Amino acid sequence: MKTPPRDKAVNDSNDGSDRRHPEFYVMTRRGLLRAGVLVAASGTILLALPGCGGPTGAPAAGSSSAPGSTAASTTASISPAASSGAPKTTKPGEKIRIWFSDTFNKKTDQAIIDTYKEWGQANGIEAEAIVIPTSQMEPKVAAAVEAGTPPNIIHTNAAYWHSKDQVEDVSDIWNKIKDLEGGLYDVCRTWVTFDGKQWGIPFAINTWPIVGRKDIIEKFAGGKMPATWDEFNEMSARAQKPPLTYSWGICLGRVTDSHYNIARFIMTYGGHVVDKDGRTVTFKSEGTVKAFQMLETQFKKFKIIPPDSLGAPDNAWNNQAYQKKRVFFVDNPSSIWGWLVVNDPELAKNTDHYQSPAGPAGSVTLVDNWAFSVFKKAGNVDKAKEALLYFSQPEQQKKINVAVEGRWWPIYRNFGKLPMWDKMPEFKHFGDWIETARIFSDQGPPTPAAYEVINTFVLPDAVLKMLSEGKSAEEAVDWGDRKIKEIYARYYK
């Protein structure tokens, strides 16, 4: 029987190796044992390191902030230590955990962290605010809630978690702040109100203007953004040079932004996904069909939408497409402008925010809100609400909004008049637009059903049926109407 080469490794040399097979020469049993001991020792040492064996020894982000930022506010409507007015010693084990999505701006993230920490220090409670990248938020929150260990305060989808009975009614906080500093915008109420109560407190209004090129408007539209979609189409067709450049970076593929883009487009034609009651599906309407027909015209006749927009790569419709100058106009939040200011100042100077061209139902501004909700199962609900109340006070919001540098619009009307906005003329109309702005669920509240319509891409799928599968606008709308009704039927029987 032929012996496998490995068997020859049975030693006949003094050092325990088989010289006929050099591959084993360096891997002697002594060597292996030594390596094992070394690895075990390393493991023990590593386990003893603060970063590995225990809670990380390094301070949490923001913990090294300047003392000035954590001093108790003297001018706030509600001081951090509401009861005594003086900082207290932290009670061991008492902790309020806060998760929020990154804001694109490190100064803003830090301001949010510092505000909660300030409250915690004044109340003798550790307030740990953590920035979670947006893409990681949903799975993390889902895991934490399922495990019964959600953080106390989360920047999340209040409607969804209210439907799961996870979030606390925060109407009391709402009522205390709603009339301060010129009052909160109406759209804030719409965003967090269900069943007549508030389930979250907004801290930012994320506006979706049309981000566009000044030079194109100057050269091809006489310096004024086209007032209607028909004028927009004509200007666009003259300005673009496909396939290198396209005018209209609307998102039509299977990503959530498509819903925002298409929903706003439909609204300008008087179409609505649901009625004001938030339950009756009204997608199938003359307005929606006309909006679909106009999209088809833009895509097939004027060819002003990049063809790959149907596949939804970032390159066709979003920040990247605009930053690469592949498209002239996009329907997206002002994060684009923020990036340009830092990375492409020349294009930033040549960029402005516009209201959408009008359809038969006029022009529409779409916004979403960022809001904090208090989670019941986290415990310490009263303290969490105190922290949220402190965070939502005008004094704190003002500090945060100054740090934001235009990334979002403040929730208090008067803060739209802060001197900082004078330096940013690109935002001068935001306050007016938000007064009449709508949210993605249009007439109704942002219910879980409305979120499911977004997350299952019904609107982009309906558009794809028309533009990709050759269905007529009526057929595509009919298909979308059926799908939306199926979703709503599951929630409202």
Add this chain to the structure above:
Amino acid sequence: MAAVVAQRSRDRRAPAWVRPVVYVALTLFVLWSLTPFYWMLVNAMRTDKEIYDYETPLYPAHLNFNHFKELTEGYFFGYMRNSGEVALLTTAFSITIGCIAAYAMTRLRFRGRDTLARSLVFSYLVPSALLFIPMFAIIFRLGLANRLSSLTLVYLTFTVPFCTWMLVGYFKTIPYELEDAAAVDGCSRLGTLFRITLPLSAPAIVVVALFSFTLSWNEFLYAMVFINDDHAKTVTVGLTSMVALDVFFWGRMMAGAFLVALPPVLIYLLAQRWVVQGLTGGAVKG
């Protein structure tokens, strides 16, 4: 005789066209493998504006190391250290437990041995997307949330079954007679394992070590869910933190991705001799 051998050698020689075809195929394969590295490096050395420029050449217009510098200003190398700690610990424990378990399954007779061996494969096949929520619940209750040791603990749940399963196949190829001879000479069971079996299994151990290391180094889902503290994040999660909403910091990400890819590549290069032997050994005899 020599003439016959030469004639056979000529007969066996491949046609003339084979060599160029092989070289072309190998060149394509090398390009296929190296292009991602090249592209990462090129974009890491471009400014953000150049990355977004419409007409961007396939090479950097000038060398710009700002993105690498940005990484040093952040906590990126802390993420690398965290990943290294987790990957090394997981590897060490996986090998230790895997070797002992595989040895028991190949050399000891006990009830349920075959079932246990089969269940190893099944436990390895359960996707982490199904497990991350229950795992998080367990980790939280153990008080390990936000600690790197939680990752090591969870990674072992899929590295140990695989390592054991692979080592079982390899251990079976080692003749029992060697161990019998050792026993006759007075070697204990553990002594046999450490003095006979493990040294002979070095290639397989290297392969499972590499597997454990790369799997732990690259893992994302558990690391994302279990760890919140920025200073305890692993590098895969740290990289995705460079996407803020829908804004991608491509230059920094590419610089980071290039650095992240280096350790596994270097380890593979250093250990490739054993890797090839271990993999082919397992393939033929496993």
